[in-house]
Amino acid sequence: MSGAGHPSATDPMVLTRADAKMINRSRWDWVDLAWPTTRCDREQAEDAIRALYQATRMHTPDVVWRESPQKLAATLDALVAFDSPEDERQLGSRLAVEQLGVLRHRTRPATARRRFPTPIWYDPTQVLGNTFVPEALRWQVFDALSGSNVLRNLDRQGWRIKRRCANAVNVISAPALSVVNSLEEAVLWDCFLRVGGIDDPLIAAILDVLRVVGYISAWEGLAIVSDRPIVIRRGFDDAFHSERQPAIIWEDGTYLNWWNGVELPAGFWDWTGEQVIACNNLELRSIAIEYMGWEPIAESLTPLAVADDPGNPGQVIELYELAVASGLESVPAEWRHFIRVTNASPNMDGTRRSYIIQVAPWITDPVAAVAESFGVSVDMYRGLARAC
Numbered sequence: 361m362s363g364a365g366h367p368s369a370t371d372p373m374v375l376t377r378a379d380a381k382m383i384n385r386s387r388w389d390w391v392d393l394a395w396p397t398t399r400c401d402r403e404q405a406e407d408a409i410r411a412l413y414q415a416t417r418m419h420t421p422d423v424v425w426r427e428s429p430q431k432l433a434a435t436l437d438a439l440v441a442f443d444s445p446e447d448e449r450q451l452g453s454r455l456a457v458e459q460l461g462v463l464r465h466r467t468r469p470a471t472a473r474r475r476f477p478t479p480i481w482y483d484p485t486q487v488l489g490n491t492f493v494p495e496a497l498r499w500q501v502f503d504a505l506s507g508s509n510v511l512r513n514l515d516r517q518g519w520r521i522k523r524r525c526a527n528a529v530n531v532i533s534a535p536a537l538s539v540v541n542s543l544e545e546a547v548l549w550d551c552f553l554r555v556g557g558i559d560d561p562l563i564a565a566i567l568d569v570l571r572v573v574g575y576i577s578a579w580e581g582l583a584i585v586s587d588r589p590i591v592i593r594r595g596f597d598d599a600f601h602s603e604r605q606p607a608i609i610w611e612d613g614t615y616l617n618w619w620n621g622v623e624l625p626a627g628f629w630d631w632t633g634e635q636v637i638a639c640n641n642l643e644l645r646s647i648a649i650e651y652m653g654w655e656p657i658a659e660s661l662t663p664l665a666v667a668d669d670p671g672n673p674g675q676v677i678e679l680y681e682l683a684v685a686s687g688l689e690s691v692p693a694e695w696r697h698f699i700r701v702t703n704a705s706p707n708m709d710g711t712r713r714s715y716i717i718q719v720a721p722w723i724t725d726p727v728a729a730v731a732e733s734f735g736v737s738v739d740m741y742r743g744l745a746r747a748c
């Protein structure tokens with residue numbers, strides 16, 4: 361089928377063995393492109409960006425580089441605020457005003473800009489320009505790619521990265537395109553064009569840009585582009601992971617913390633025992649116990665009672681209380697109760713994770729506390745021991 365020319369919607373579609381190999385090779389080529397730590401070739405990237413704008417019949421843009429997606433988001437947010445007199449947000453926390461002024465003089469007002477026309481990129485089952493992907497070809501390509509969840513998993517991870525980068529600089533997620541959060545679409549379009557012999561200059565131009573940039577936020581006459589990270593650390597099952605140091609670092613020093621694929625807030629490695637206990641996220645508490653150990657956290661708690669865990673033979677349930685200050689002299693501290701329980705299933709290394717669960721402050725029986733956390737009666741929870 362490859363190179364067969366532009367197919368019609370009624371053409372019979374049967375993938376050849378060579379097509380299947382090409383689809384598989386395309387998948388892994390794009391996976392390799394998703395998280396490289398090499399610097400962008402800026403000359404090559406700017407050529408690709410200019411070609412993309414030409415394909416959309418838009419004027420050649422002024423390309424502004426930022427070292428990280430965080431700075432890309434901050435720049436775009438600050439440009440909009442700079443051009444909005446009624447906007448009361450403080451610009452100093454985003455960019456130095458003089459730097460912003462220099463950038464602003466190179467560009468038209470952001471509030472008057474037309475955003476780069478988004479093609480039907482996120483739905484490769486529809487018509488895009490003159491491109492029609494025959495249904496038979498679509499489903500065969502989907503089937504050929506369905507043997508692995510790696511594309512979907514990386515795509516979801518990419519969207520989380522994009523959101524975290526924006527949140528790190530206290531802005532709404534900036535409109536930006538990247539292979540990191542468009543991996544599934546990039547692979548699908550690459551396969552559609554190559555296997556089906558489809559010719560669409562716009563899609564081809566988008567793919568060329570995604571291959572050579574970190575993120576791009578494209579507007580009329582202005583393309584704000586970020587470079588790639590310089591450090592990526594991974595752990596089990598290739599998930600982002602690093603202990604006591606950032607898992608992803610960009611050239612300008614911005615970073616993100618991850619633990620076995622779990623997003624961690626900024627400053628997480630410096631949390632105190634009180635901060636761990638006060639955190640409302642059960643998973644973050646469990647991770648903190650893993651890397652800090654139980655002792656520093658226990659120092660913040662007052663033990664109340666211990667009981668054997670009837671639902672998890674061989675383990676115990678520990679009940680604690682913690683005084684949480686209100687921050688106001690006129691308001692007394694609030695007493696909260698927590699239980700520490702152990703996971704019934706061991707980790708791959710044989711250890712078991714501990715969890716700290718907040719329970720109602722009037723409960724003083726550890727077994728009643730864990731039963732309440734499961735939403736069952738004490739007798740029902742005790743009966744779990746006989747069912748084991």
